Amino acid sequence: MLSSVILVPAVLNGLMTGAVYALVALGLTLVYGVLHIINFAHGALLTAAMFAAVFAYTLLGLDPYLAVFLLAPLFFVAGYALQRFVIGPAAHGEDRNFLLVTLGLAIVIENALLYFFRADTRIIDLPYAFDVVELGPAFIAVPRIVALGAVIAVAAALWAIMRFTDTGKAIRAVAKERLGAELCGINVAHVFAITFGLGTACVAIAACLLIPTYYVNPTAGEAFVLIAFTVVVLGGMGSIAGALIGGLFVGVVESLSSVFLGESLGQIGIFALFIVTLLVRPSGLFGARA
Amino acid sequence: MKTFLPIVLVVALLAAVPLFTTSNVVLNFLVTALLIALAGQGWNLLGGYGGQYSFGHAAFFGTAAYATAILQVRYGVNAWLGLFAGIAAGAVVGAVIGALTFRSGLRGSYFSLVTLAFAEVLRIIASVAPITGAGVGTLIPLDLHARAFQFQSRVPFYFIALALVALSLIVVRAIENSRFGAYLVAVRENEDAASALGVDAFSVKLCAITISAAITAAAGCFYAQYFLFIDAEIAYGPRISIDALLAPIVGGAGTVFGPLLGALVVKTLGEATKLIGADAPGLDLVIYGFLLVGVVGLAPRGIAGLVTAIFRSRVSGGSTLERSHG
Numbered sequence: 157m158l159s160s161v162i163l164v165p166a167v168l169n170g171l172m173t174g175a176v177y178a179l180v181a182l183g184l185t186l187v188y189g190v191l192h193i194i195n196f197a198h199g200a201l202l203t204a205a206m207f208a209a210v211f212a213y214t215l216l217g218l219d220p221y222l223a224v225f226l227l228a229p230l231f232f233v234a235g236y237a238l239q240r241f242v243i244g245p246a247a248h249g250e251d252r253n254f255l256l257v258t259l260g261l262a263i264v265i266e267n268a269l270l271y272f273f274r275a276d277t278r279i280i281d282l283p284y285a286f287d288v289v290e291l292g293p294a295f296i297a298v299p300r301i302v303a304l305g306a307v308i309a310v311a312a313a314l315w316a317i318m319r320f321t322d323t324g325k326a327i328r329a330v331a332k333e334r335l336g337a338e339l340c341g342i343n344v345a346h347v348f349a350i351t352f353g354l355g356t357a358c359v360a361i362a363a364c365l366l367i368p369t370y371y372v373n374p375t376a377g378e379a380f381v382l383i384a385f386t387v388v389v390l391g392g393m394g395s396i397a398g399a400l401i402g403g404l405f406v407g408v409v410e411s412l413s414s415v416f417l418g419e420s421l422g423q424i425g426i427f428a429l430f431i432v433t434l435l436v437r438p439s440g441l442f443g444a445r446a
Numbered sequence: 447m448k449t450f451l452p453i454v455l456v457v458a459l460l461a462a463v464p465l466f467t468t469s470n471v472v473l474n475f476l477v478t479a480l481l482i483a484l485a486g487q488g489w490n491l492l493g494g495y496g497g498q499y500s501f502g503h504a505a506f507f508g509t510a511a512y513a514t515a516i517l518q519v520r521y522g523v524n525a526w527l528g529l530f531a532g533i534a535a536g537a538v539v540g541a542v543i544g545a546l547t548f549r550s551g552l553r554g555s556y557f558s559l560v561t562l563a564f565a566e567v568l569r570i571i572a573s574v575a576p577i578t579g580a581g582v583g584t585l586i587p588l589d590l591h592a593r594a595f596q597f598q599s600r601v602p603f604y605f606i607a608l609a610l611v612a613l614s615l616i617v618v619r620a621i622e623n624s625r626f627g628a629y630l631v632a633v634r635e636n637e638d639a640a641s642a643l644g645v646d647a648f649s650v651k652l653c654a655i656t657i658s659a660a661i662t663a664a665a666g667c668f669y670a671q672y673f674l675f676i677d678a679e680i681a682y683g684p685r686i687s688i689d690a691l692l693a694p695i696v697g698g699a700g701t702v703f704g705p706l707l708g709a710l711v712v713k714t715l716g717e718a719t720k721l722i723g724a725d726a727p728g729l730d731l732v733i734y735g736f737l738l739v740g741v742v743g744l745a746p747r748g749i750a751g752l753v754t755a756i757f758r759s760r761v762s763g764g765s766t767l768e769r770s771h772g
Contacts, residue, residue, distance in 0.1 A: 193555060242739065246744075248743075248746065250746075252497070253742050256691075256738060256739075256742045257738075257743065260734075260735045260736070260738030260742070263688065263731055263732070263734060264732050264736055266731075267732045267735065270727055270728030270731075274727070374728070382563070424571070427567045431560060431563055431564065434547075434559070434563075435546055435550045435552075436550070438550060438552060
């Protein structure tokens with residue numbers, strides 16, 4: 157039997173990793189909840205944001221935790237523009253086309269990064285990257301604790317935006333009844349783009365939280381986005397609470413399965429979870445309908 | 447025979463190429479284009495006619511490639527038998543994935559996601575399982591004899607690839623003109639309405655994904671014999687899934703000649719980029735990505751649809767929305 161000396165740190169670390177998964181998934185689920193499409197460019201955008209965070213540090217000397225305040229608005233604007241001027245017009249309002257257009261964008265972004273920056277893996281050295289805090293039997297890395305805190309703050313902020321602002325009301329209205337919202341004078345194309353921008357901003361924040369302890373190369377985001385898909389499906393497409401709880405859960409599952417099965421098969425555990433959820437309960441744990 | 451006449455003409459035209467040139471560069475280009483056309487034709491049946499957009503056709507391609515390679519290397523099975531075994535293996539994987547996903551009612555984005563996940567799971571398994579050669583891959587030993595499905599010259603490979611493509615064209619054209627084909631298109635246009643009219647949507651989709659997988663699997667077997675090497679990234683990586691869907695969409699999804707036309711265009715563009723970009727990694731895929739967005743945005747019916755629209759508007763003096771038939 158494994159003792160709690162191994163299990164407790166594994167669970168705690170899993171929770172911290174899961175927080176970042178939750179944030180990536182939050183962006184994905186937000187876009188799905190409103191536009192009812194899966195954004196296949198999400199991973200590529202995450203990779204782009206991670207590169208941006210690296211360059212913010214190496215070129216501008218900006219600490220990743222400060223770069224958040226530059227990159228999140230920047231990626232919000234980029235996401236807004238992508239949806240408003242590229243994805244929306246190219247998709248002609250057909251769901252199948254959305255899939256293909258976002259897939260096409262993912263291919264463009266990922267390979268443009270590959271072309272410009274080559275397949276080299278980059279990291280940045282930060283003085284606090286290896287600081288740990290002792291928590292009972294476990295040592296938890298400081299960047300992970302920061303990530304957990306930031307994710308909770310972002311989720312709360314998103315919830316507040318959705319709940320209390322007019323934009324949030326408009327987003328919820330469009331998510332519930334697109335045509336009805338349009339008839340009430342809501343600019344649906346604008347709301348779609350805002351939502352896409354928010355989703356992209358989530359990815360930028362996630363990138364800044366990841367980069368102190370993680371590496372980046374042109375396919376770095378892919379690993380996260382497949383996990384994010386799992387989280388979103390598990391939590392229920394479009395559910396913010398589902399993304400949070402699903403993210404933490406998947407983090408723990410991954411951490412435990414790599415303790416029991418080893419690193420490479422730990423990934424299989426996630427995919428198995430993903431496929432089983434899709435097959436057995438495609439609406440997820442918190443989703444209303446499939 | 448009128449329905450098959452265009453196929454006969456196109457295939458005859460392509461079959462004449464080796465009369466004019468036996469240059470390895472030209473034939474290699476055409477063989478890889480035919481390979482993509484074949485993989486794309488598989489996607490086209492399920493995605494173009496059936497409206498089920500798979501993002502993981504690599505699952506069928508890779509399984510077939512591994513099946514034919516492993517049977518030869520580890521069990522000494524004849525390569526030609528391996529071809530049929532590979533196609534059968536791909537079809538089985540297609541049937542299993544189809545049965546699981548369609549039984550649980552996955553449509554649209556969900557179907558795309560789950561096919562992608564299946565291909566990824568297979569990729570991870572293939573990169574660690576000992577039988578596939580794990581990270582090293584599987585190398586088919588050189589044995590340049592016709593009975594081993596290996597040839598010194600590229601000409602026989604070219605004719606075999608062409609024969610496979612011709613067969614896929616005939617199969618898809620026959621399906622298009624059959625009752626089953628009509629059911630498939632009905633499911634694409636409106637699954638609920640089709641079900642209400644008595645179409646057994648589940649069986650229709652299951653049948654489509656099985657045939658689709660078999661066609662793409664043939665491309666996988668051919669790949670293994672042509673390059674004599676397969677690893678997890680080639681077999682199950684996203685590249686082949688993208689090629690398989692890009693070709694029919696660019697050429698015209700849901701048309702018989704769409705995949706072939708698209709494969710030739712995409713391959714030409716890819717080679718042209720390599721010439722300009724001096725083989726810089728990623729640049730050809732950047733172009734593919736733009737092409738995908740551009741075609742979906744500007745010519746949703748692909749080149750075939752564009753050509754038909756221009757042709758029809760000249761003939762009748764007005765635009766028509768009717769779907770082209772190759």
